[in-house]
Amino acid sequence: MSDWERIDALVNEAVTQLGLDPRDADWARNQLLQIEEQGELDNGDAVMGVLALRPSALQDRFCNIEAKQGGMPAQQWFYNYCVASGYVKRAQLDANPRFDSHGLVVTINLAKPEFKNMKKAAAGNAVAGGYPKCTICHENEGFAGRGKRTLRTIPVTLGGEPWFWQFSPYGYFDQHGICVNTEHTPMHVDRDTFGHLLDFVDRFPGYFLGCNAALPRIGGSVLAHDHYQGGGEILPMFKAKTWASLRLDSHPDVAVEILDWPGTAVRVVTRDRDELIEVCDIIRAAWVEYGNAEQGIASHDEQGNRQSALSPSVIRTERGYEMSLIFRNNAISDDYPEGVFHAHPEFWPIKQEPIGLIEAQGLFILPGRLIDQLGQIENALAQGAGLPEDVSEFHLVWDEISAKLAGNRDRDAIKAAVRDELGSVCYRILENTAVFKRKEQTQEFLQALGFVTSV
Ligand SMILES: [Zn+2]
Structure with a gap:
């Protein structure tokens, strides 16, 4: 032609x-x-x-x-x-391996670069003195310099302010997109955030919309520009069972459900927008100031920087609005210099990047390098060989898979064991991120705010 x-x-x-x-x-x-x-x-x-x-x-x-x-x-x-x-x-999204395991969805993203360095991840999208100011500024629409000639956006109004919606080129799930403040202003979560999220799902009731914790290491990769993430998939946490349901006497129509979930999260359920915002903000305000030395939780670090944050995410269901609130904390310690409530080092061969909003809700995006690394492990298991030198850092995973297989060298059994192990590791990473390791502690936190358990 x-x-x-x-x-x-x-x-x-x-x-x-x-x-x-x-x-x-x-x-x-x-x-x-x-x-x-x-x-x-x-x-x-x-x-x-x-x-x-x-x-x-x-x-x-x-x-x-x-x-x-x-x-x-x-x-x-x-x-x-x-x-x-x-x-x-x-086509690239559809080509990514994806499976359910341990109540989570695990995907391996072949297109997304891996950010191991937390500081780099936080700074990675800022362009000093450049035009546009960052990778999600509205000025990117049609900008050839960043390969955005086909980017198109839709204006939305949140809390009376101009925002816009765009889909992600390498989305993690169906119709994954971001909702971005038209002004280049830093990420933050406050009372207004809840109203913003509700405005969005009022207009697009089949989507969820949520906000990353506005802190490095436990939040998103663009902190310099206020934005939310959402899309067309009901993430696993939205389906989590209720461990206990509580209410405030002053807001009897609002249920606060402690989730049966490896991370620390509650779900605020009601049909009433204003009541929902009230109760969510009571929990937010209390959490970001909460400290408990025994549990290693400090709301601020020694320099006085805030290190507690709340990550809200909302969907609409037949029960009305369901706003999930994920409790996050950015504390570090001598044992965990990269973060106490962050994926612990033994799991880094699988996942070292920050656990953001999407993963905290149970959809894991694992790095593309795992295809080759797990392939080597599967081959070695099928041959009855030892852990290959190239992937020696996978010793924990290797030991656990070997124990499960107990000498079985069948290819399908190996594949199933590897997937089960990946789900298990992701589940344990979410347990690492839990600020309250037992559900009773979440309950005590709420009871201290006046919540009572309802039948
Ligand atoms: Zn920007």
Whole structure:
């Protein structure tokens, strides 16, 4: 096919697949000819940047669908659009290994780079003095310098402020996206956060939206710019059973459920928005000031920096709103200089990165290097050999899998044992992140605030 034929085919495809107005076909063809002259016709980003709808036209279509059919059909259309334009790498997401184990979902992400260095992870997305200020600023929409020519966003209003929604190119699950403050302002979680999350799920009731702890090491990778994460999957923690249910006399219609979950989390359930915000903020305000020397919990470090944070995440169900509150703490100790309530070193061969909002809710994203490393381990087990030198740091995993297999060298049995082990390690990492190691301690924390156990 000649370049000329290719360009014609691309323009025709854009008319049928990407909503290119036929009146713009000649104009688009001429833009592609220019791209060809620049030798960029094989650069899908450059081609799609021309063929995809302008942000304003795309937003008009979104609003049109939303007005006729509702917020969720509009989001589904927008997601499909981002897949068709190549911005969302759906094929790569589908290629990632994914399985259920120990009540968690474990995925191995082949596309995402691994950030082992916590400081680098926190700083990794800031660009000193650059334009745009960071990787999630709105000014990235269409920005060739960061490969964002096909990025498109949808404006949303949260708490009366302008924010915008965009899908993640290498999402961890179906329709994974971020909701970003239009202003480049630091991450924070306060009373307003709860209202913001509720505004979003009121408009898009099939999505969840949550906020990372606004602290390094236990939070997200972009702390410099306020944003939330959400999308179309019901994460495992939303389905966690209730260990105990409590209430405040002053808010009898709001249930606070301590979750049967390896991390420390409660779920605040009610149909009433204002009541929900009240109760969530009582718990937030108490947690971020809470200290318990015996349990190694200090709300601030020795320099006076805050190190306790709350991570909220909401969905809508037949019970109304369900706001999960995950208790996080960033303390370090001589034994755990990278974080007491962080994945402990014995698990680092599997996962060393910060445990953010998505993982704290039970969907683990493990590094792509594991494919090769676990492959070596599986081969050695099948051959009855010892732990290979290349992967000697996996001794804990090796010992536990070997004990389970008890000499069984069947390939399927080995594969099943490896997956079971990965789930088990992820479960124990969540136990590491638990600030209260026993559910009774969570209950005592709530009782001290006046909550009483309800039948
Ligand atoms: Zn920014």
